[in-house]
Amino acid sequence: MSDARPAGETGRLDVRIARKSFPKPSGDRLEVLRDIAFTVPRGRVAAFVGPSGCGKTTMLRIIAGLDRAYEGTIVQEFGGRIGMVFQEPRLLPWRTVEENVRLVAPDASEATLARLFETLELAPHRAHYPGQLSLGLARRVALARAFAVEASLLILDEPFVSLDDALAARLRGELAKLIGSRPVTTLLVTHDVEEAIGLADRLFLLSAGPARIVAELPIERRDDVSAGSRVAAIKAEVARLTSAAGVPATERSAAGGRS
Amino acid sequence: MLRLLSIAILLGAWYAGSLMAGERMLPGPAAVLAAIVEEARSGALALHLSATLARVALAFSLAMALGTALGLLMGRVKIADKLGDPWLVVLLNLPALVIIILAYVWGGLTEAAAIAAVAVNKLPNTIVTVREGARALDPALDEMARVFAMPAGKAIRHVVMPQIAPYFAAAARSGLSLVWKIVLVVELLGRPNGVGFEMGVAFQLFDVTRIIAYALVFVVVMLTIETVLVQPLERRASRWRNRTA
Numbered sequence: 001m002s003d004a005r006p007a008g009e010t011g012r013l014d015v016r017i018a019r020k021s022f023p024k025p026s027g028d029r030l031e032v033l034r035d036i037a038f039t040v041p042r043g044r045v046a047a048f049v050g051p052s053g054c055g056k057t058t059m060l061r062i063i064a065g066l067d068r069a070y071e072g073t074i075v076q077e078f079g080g081r082i083g084m085v086f087q088e089p090r091l092l093p094w095r096t097v098e099e100n101v102r103l104v105a106p107d108a109s110e111a112t113l114a115r116l117f118e119t120l121e122l123a124p125h126r127a128h129y130p131g132q133l134s135l136g137l138a139r140r141v142a143l144a145r146a147f148a149v150e151a152s153l154l155i156l157d158e159p160f161v162s163l164d165d166a167l168a169a170r171l172r173g174e175l176a177k178l179i180g181s182r183p184v185t186t187l188l189v190t191h192d193v194e195e196a197i198g199l200a201d202r203l204f205l206l207s208a209g210p211a212r213i214v215a216e217l218p219i220e221r222r223d224d225v226s227a228g229s230r231v232a233a234i235k236a237e238v239a240r241l242t243s244a245a246g247v248p249a250t251e252r253s254a255a256g257g258r259s
Numbered sequence: 260m261l262r263l264l265s266i267a268i269l270l271g272a273w274y275a276g277s278l279m280a281g282e283r284m285l286p287g288p289a290a291v292l293a294a295i296v297e298e299a300r301s302g303a304l305a306l307h308l309s310a311t312l313a314r315v316a317l318a319f320s321l322a323m324a325l326g327t328a329l330g331l332l333m334g335r336v337k338i339a340d341k342l343g344d345p346w347l348v349v350l351l352n353l354p355a356l357v358i359i360i361l362a363y364v365w366g367g368l369t370e371a372a373a374i375a376a377v378a379v380n381k382l383p384n385t386i387v388t389v390r391e392g393a394r395a396l397d398p399a400l401d402e403m404a405r406v407f408a409m410p411a412g413k414a415i416r417h418v419v420m421p422q423i424a425p426y427f428a429a430a431a432r433s434g435l436s437l438v439w440k441i442v443l444v445v446e447l448l449g450r451p452n453g454v455g456f457e458m459g460v461a462f463q464l465f466d467v468t469r470i471i472a473y474a475l476v477f478v479v480v481m482l483t484i485e486t487v488l489v490q491p492l493e494r495r496a497s498r499w500r501n502r503t504a
Contacts (some may be wrong), residue, residue, distance in 0.1 A: 047320070061402075065406070066406060081407075081408060082406055082407070082408070084406045084407070085409070086399070086403065088399065090400060092417060092418060093499055094421040094499040094500075095417060099417075103413065104407035104409060110472075131498040131500070149407060157432045237407050256457070
């Protein structure tokens with residue numbers, strides 16, 4: 001399905017995972033991913049929505065190079081570094097906020113960091129240790145860290161999960177601002193269709209395990225989307241596809257008009 | 260305040276005990292202090308104390324360095340753990356005295372044999388403690404370092420070592436007191452100087468005053484090392500832990 005794109009496009013992320021399975025205690029193997037194939041052009045944002053536990057995180061780990069035991073190929077034509085936001089902040093508790101960011105991005109200039117901390121409202125917390133931060137703040141530090149490396153590929157695994165709606169919405173806005181300020185190929189896993197629509201150029205719908213891509217929806221430029229009618233249309237389409245493909249609808253996509 | 264009171268009670272009990280047992284069996288604080296001053300004046304105290312301290316420092320560093328390396332290896336690499344574990348069990352259960360005597364028999368009554376014997380006595384304890392730490396390393400942080408392509412040196416310094424630090428500190432603490440006790444035995448058995456050697460001489464002369472004098476001075480020295488060196492280092496290493504908002 002992702003072959004619809006014109007051939008010869010340069011600088012894209014090309015993911016082909018034929019099969020990924022884990023050994024089960026009983027001896028046979030549990031298949032988690034099957035025939036995942038998609039391409040993300042340089043600088044575009046792809047969102048992945050699917051039932052929880054369907055293997056989205058496994059897919060991201062393979063793309064990030066953390067799991068090499070799979071059948072398939074991952075081609076990142078533009079090479080370079082990866083910035084990642086895990087489901088948990090994964091900060092070093094014994095280093096300050098600023099040290100946590102600087103350690104992975106030693107080349108980042110003071111001006112870049114200052115701007116990043118400013119955007120994410122972390123400026124007053126630079127010298128704090130992660131143990132002194134709320135979860136919301138810690139997630140922002142994780143975002144700052146991922147952006148500070150000026151990566152060619154940004155991987156976001158449910159970056160706002162378990163935050164309250166208001167804070168998640170604010171952070172989503174900040175994330176959109178960051179992506180807008182410096183276009184970077186981004187993969188976003190989320191269970192929130194609205195979040196996907198707000199941030200992504202393209203939405204991939206995954207089935208329950210073993211995960212396959214059951215639909216690929218283009219999303220108009222983010223600026224037009226805020227109109228609302230388009231959001232509703234996409235949501236309806238997602239709802240239709242999830243029921244058609246036998247995917248249990250996630251809580252949020254089922255909630256319909258929630259904003 | 261309570262600490263001072265406790266020390267005062269200890270001194271009082273010591274004094275009372277010496278009155279009851281007699282100066283020969285248990286000399287009082289004044290006699291011991293006089294002996295310390297006498298030994299210090301003759302230069303014997305400094306000589307023996309420095310000899311013992313040098314051995315403690317050498318054996319301790321050797322055991323900690325080697326033990327940390329082996330502990331990390333065994334905690335991270337399964338094959339190393341499987342191969343090393345039986346050796347570890349043997350070492351852990353070998354009495355200190357056996358190791359010391361064998362070291363002297365095989366290596367002669369030399370300084371190298373003495374220090375090696377002490378280090379080998381402390382080694383398994385360090386390995387076991389650091390191995391626990393290596394096993395408890397957080398895979399989530401390890402993955403973070405890998406995704407962000409942290410160079411190995413940096414990852415060890417900023418990701419691995421801070422996680423090992425509490426285990427290392429625990430090994431160092433118990434190590435320091437263990438090492439100096441074993442050093443005394445090593446000196447008693449086969450060295451011509453050091454606090455342990457002096458203890459041996461004093462024992463043969465039934466000079467209880469000198470035994471207590473040397474023991475007391477050494478305890479004070481070790482306590483000082485603990486307060487001015489070990490504790491500040493520990494505080495520094497764990498300062499991120501205490502300051503919660």
